Amino acid sequence: MLARAVREVEAAAERRRVTPAVRAKFHAIALIVRDEHARIRAAQPAGSARESKDQKRLDGIVAILARTAVRDAGLYGLLGENAVVSDATRSLRRELLAQVGIETAPEELAPPEADTPTIDTSRRVVPQSVLSRQLANPFLAPDYSAARQRSAAPRRLSGWELLTPLLTSFERAADGAAACMPLPAPDHPRVRGNRTLMPHQEQLVAAAADGHRTFLLADEPGLGKTAQALLAAEAANAYPLLVVVPSVVKTNWAREAGMWTPHHPTTVVHGNGERVDGFADIVVVNYEVLDRHVGWFGQFGFRGMVVDEAHFIKNKSSQRSRHVLELSERIRARTVRPLLMALTGTPLINDIDDFRAIWQFLGWIDETEPRAELMDALEETGLTPADPGFHAAARRCVIDLGIVRRRKVDVAADIPARRTADMLVELDDTVGRSIRAAERDLARRMVARYDTALANRRETVSAAGGVDGDGIDVDLVRKVASWEQKDAKNATGGENVFAMMRRIGQAKAGLAADYAAQVARSAGKVVFFAKHVDVMDAAEENFTRQGLRFSSIRGDQTPRVRQRNIDAFTSDPDVAVAVCSLTAAGVGLNLQVASNIVLAELSWTDAEQTQAIDRSHRIGQTEPVTAWRIIAAQTVDSRIAGLIDSKAGLAARALDGSDDEVWSSADVQHETLVALLTDALRDRHVTMEG
Structure with a gap:
């Protein structure tokens, strides 16, 4: 069994297909071989013919393991005595032993503690150059004096939940001030090349x-x-x-x-x-x-x-x-x-x-x-x-x-102000009608769910206990919205708020690209942000038809390709647009060569939107930065835009000392569904009153 298994691992290494499953099998074989060596030494007299034969067969398997480990440094690290044994390795070891009728010890079959999250270690590797560094510095020992001793239990705060x-x-x-520790005045400006802090x-x-x-x-x-x-x-x-x-x-x-x-x-x-x-x-x-x-x-x-x-x-x-x-x-x-x-x-x-x-x-x-x-x-x-x-x-x-x-505004007065401008667009009649019909279907589904839950409720809620002036149970509305939100996240198809937002993004793609092209021709380089790949694809096809050169910055690109595309946008005057993924390119990039940003799709959070805008609004920017949000009129798109704007106050309150009222934990997705259901119930109430 071991010989057959180790040959499979060796073949995978030769094909350079060392997957996590292959690593787990390699480690399981190594563990069994180690156990077998110990068993043979204990069961057979030292130097006996049987002991020598068994050890020789195991040595052949060890030789294959060693040759295989040389091909992959990650496998080499699994041969160490202290290598962490993953759950996948334990499971595979049990399966291999079961093939030859060997039962594992009960404690090995016991599952991990239910409340302790497990970490899959089967993919861990150790680069060869790191092993070389460790061999070159064998006497470097950790300094465990760093561990600061905990103070004696405070008498005054003992027992308080803090x-x-x-x-x-x-x-x-x-308190009206940004959250910032006292900082010392710098002694002298630090200069690196042509850069100064x-x-x-x-x-x-x-x-x-x-x-x-x-x-x-x-x-x-x-x-x-x-x-x-x-x-x-x-x-x-x-x-x-x-x-x-x-x-x-x-x-x-x-x-x-x-x-x-x-x-x-x-x-x-x-x-x-x-x-x-x-x-x-x-x-x-x-x-x-x-x-x-x-x-x-x-x-x-x-x-x-x-x-x-x-x-x-x-x-x-x-x-x-x-x-x-x-x-x-x-x-x-x-x-x-x-x-x-x-x-x-x-x-x-x-x-x-x-x-x-x-x-x-x-x-x-x-x-x-x-x-x-x-x-x-x-x-x-x-x-x-x-x-x-x-x-x-x-x-x-x-x-x-x-x-x-x-x-x-406090430390970089020379950075121009930024502004966000909303561009309302009307969707194509057919598409717009389809999206609005989907919104109505979603609202009707939630209303039916609300009515069912209300009818099945055992207790009666008084007007003072969560019912508004239109007779709507606001607590139940929020519960129904939570149920719908949970179902939408687990859904693989059908109409829900996430599917609607994607359809709206697809419907806006051509309009947003047309506007970005217009801005690029009149004002220079533009950064175009979208959330979904198909929206980026549609925009790029639009730019190609219009003869507009662009760079594409996506999450599935290699670092080299992504950097080449970034450099093309920032350095080539003929590249007019950077088509960026909102999630993959919304952080860390410096795109200050552009002062206009087009947000083709809305994010669910103000933070993500802010991160995207600040790819251009940063130190070194010499022009005012404008972010153009493309919003589909008469759809849930416009409602979400208002919600993420109202959500923006949380960081301002916690870190910037703002006294603005903010939400603590409700998210935009949930509040969108709450608003849709509430409006539908009020419309029904008005109709019944009429």
Whole structure:
């Protein structure tokens, strides 16, 4: 059985098709061989003919494993005694043994704890250059003195639940000022080549030079967070430095590092890391392949870690978030005061709870309570969550740990103002009628669901208990909207709010492209954003028919192709339009050669829209930036536009000190469905009254 299985793995390696399943089989074979060696030594007299024959057969399998491992560094790492055994490997090992009638031990069959999320490690690899680095530096040991001892349990705050009040403090305690820690005045301007840091950038670098080591750098998009992070790492001597970024900006980070910190070699991790420089000072990796490399990252000896677009880790149950949090924990355990930086111009996407993962990455809190430094600061306030001044004081304690938020209007007066202009378009009669009919069908379906739920309700709701002036049960409306939203997310077909938005985007594609072409011919380069691939395809076909040259920037491109297309748009005067994916190109890119943006499709969040606009509205822009939102009149499109605008106040309240009323957790999708159902019920009420 082992001989047959190992030949299958060898053949896959020869064809360069080492998939996660092949790695799991390789590891399972290695584990069984190790067990068999031990069993034979225990069962057969040493030196016996039977023992020698069995060992020889196993040695032949070991030789094949070794030859195969040479072809793939990821397989080589699985031969180590301490290699992490994945669930896939355990399962396959049980299956292989079952083929020859061997039962596994009961504890091996036991499933993992239900409340402990498992991480698939079957894809993990170790690049060969990293193994070479480890061999070249065999005496480098981790410095475990870094682990700061937790303070003795505070007597005054002992027993208080503190995380919720800390988060709430950012909603309640708006004092009219942006959330920003005190920053030192810079000593002198830093110049790299023909680039000079602006004063607000210098302040953060000076803070790192003074010894501050954790930052939530939440500057508005376009204020140069990448340069600040690179030079802060240089000031803190936080090398080697790990930088985790969206795939679309990997190449840009390498370029920026080459310009701002040219004396520190940078390597970019692609795929399995075959071309990784294990001796580089700066290692840049994207979220999508982080799971393959998290094993050797944890042992590499990083002294600093930067997480770009840190709102990507807001979902703590996701694999990417768990990997990021695991790495930050390892770095804090092995390094004296590491530099940890979370970069995002939009740290809050849905609600204030989005802060949790970022604060945990920075080491300010753990799963249940503040860590020692924050707890000490809260103790020094002399307040408890029951005291009136607690929220303002607690917010200040968190800010002083390293929140840095600067607005363009405050620190970069030379950047022109931006504005968003809505362009209402009328859809083709046939298409428009079809979309409006779909909206009515959706509303009727929700009304029927509402009526059924209301009829089946056991208790009677009084007018004072959630019924508005038209007799509508507002609580039930929100529940029905939640049911519809859940069904829509799980649906594979049929008409729902997501399908409608896609149809609207398709219907607007030609109109939006026509307008972008008009702007390009009259005002110069234009950035065209769309959410769906078919909308981008339709726009590009339109531009081709009109003889307009364009660059396409999408999520499925290799970094080299994407960068070539970016360079064509920014450098070639004949390339008039950049056709960009709203999700793949909405972060990290510098497209300031254009001052006009066309948003062909609406995002579900103001943050995503803002990120897209700030690809052009950033330092170095010399003209006013206008974002043209193409909105389909008389459809749900216009309703969503208003909702995402009203949602924009959350970050303003939490970080900029605004007193505007904001939503805490309701999202635009849910509120859209609530509005559709409410309008339908009111229309029915008016009809019945008439």
